[in-house]
Amino acid sequence: MDTIIESLPMLWEGLKMTLYIFAIAIVLGFLIGLIMALLRLAPVKVLNWIAKIFVDAIRGTPFIVQLFFIYFGLNSFSWVSLDNVWAGIVTVAINAGAYFAEIIRAGIQSIDKGQTEAARSLGLNQSQNMRYIILPQAFRRMLPTITNQAIISLKDTSLLSIIGVADLTQRGRVIVSATFEPFTIYLALGVMYFIIIYLLSLLSSYLERRFVLR
């Protein structure tokens, strides 16, 4: 117990790093996903292909390989200099982006065609239709799946400890190597991740209730 209390300040620093990385990566990832979904549905074949290749490439390769490719691979070029935190953020964002792209595409396609027809018949153009009619309805429908992906991405951030990012997991590993108490420390780590993820799912179900489709 003493060990946990003594290591709390360090774990707290790690938690802050984890949340920092998660917050930036999930927002970037969502934007990537939205852009890729719109490219995938655009009436231009080349754009569809770009989006499809991106999604397939990311979904078809392991997260660790993507991380190493971006941190070690890209950094081997003289004009790239990503520190490990940003390499981590970029990897999580791109990885989440590919999954978000599929979630958002499916969400958009699930909205009845009649909605678009009604919007267009009133004189709204295609982007106004997306913005005011399709996306607001699609996002409500997607919320559970989006939360699910956000939780997976949050857990993925713990893999960034491999490239030395001082996140919650990495702090735990450092403490374990100094105290030799893996059982308590990793248990505490698990509890901390669990609490954040639980709060995340609470937020999601609150939003779902708030924006329930009437």
Add this chain to the structure above:
Amino acid sequence: MSMIQVSNLKKSFGELEVIKDISTAVEPSEVVCVIGPSGSGKSTFLRCLNRLEEISGGHVYIDGADITDPKNNINVIRQKVGMVFQHFNLFPHMTVLENLTLAPVKLGKLKQEAAEKKALGLLDKVGLGAKAKAYPGELSGGQKQRVAIARALAMDPKVMLFDEPTSALDPEMVGDVLGVMKDLAKEGMTMIVVTHEMGFAAEVADRVLFIDGGYIVEENVPNELFGNPQHVRTKAFLSKVL
């Protein structure tokens, strides 16, 4: 000048030619009902008039503007053409009032306050003034369709297109919706109505088009078309529905 002028309209879906050759004109304040067997192309014909379907051949002029001409902005032309759908297509994430104010406000026709005032007036007109704050999911089918009519009217269209507006309604709801449409016709709205309601067509239409096989087979004033059909296919169709 005609409000709507259709010349040699053609529409194919791939190999399937749905509209083969249709020409007609609709004058201001005229009410035209379109009848015909299912699959005859009557809904497709209507949907070509505001280019919800891309036109394969021929021309459609709305208030003088050729909607197939790429120089004409279709979004601007559509503001003049209200459309009411069989399945209402109300926006379920918005209140009834928001359904009515969205287009006029976002398209810069009216300020929010003026749009709401106008919307409330239209809702009163269709007998749903009390439902402004309700969501579409809380309304009956007949109420939804009346909201959909009000939503189209909120843009001050010059023409209203109705695509089987009562086909998805329970029988006891049909009367209210037809009532609203009759009022509109009396006020001088130019209307094209694809319908299976022969009673409505007989009572309200200035002219009835019988479409079958991608052509207008016969058109006439309702008394003549229903009472004295000339074409054998018109006779066959009417004998089944009347």
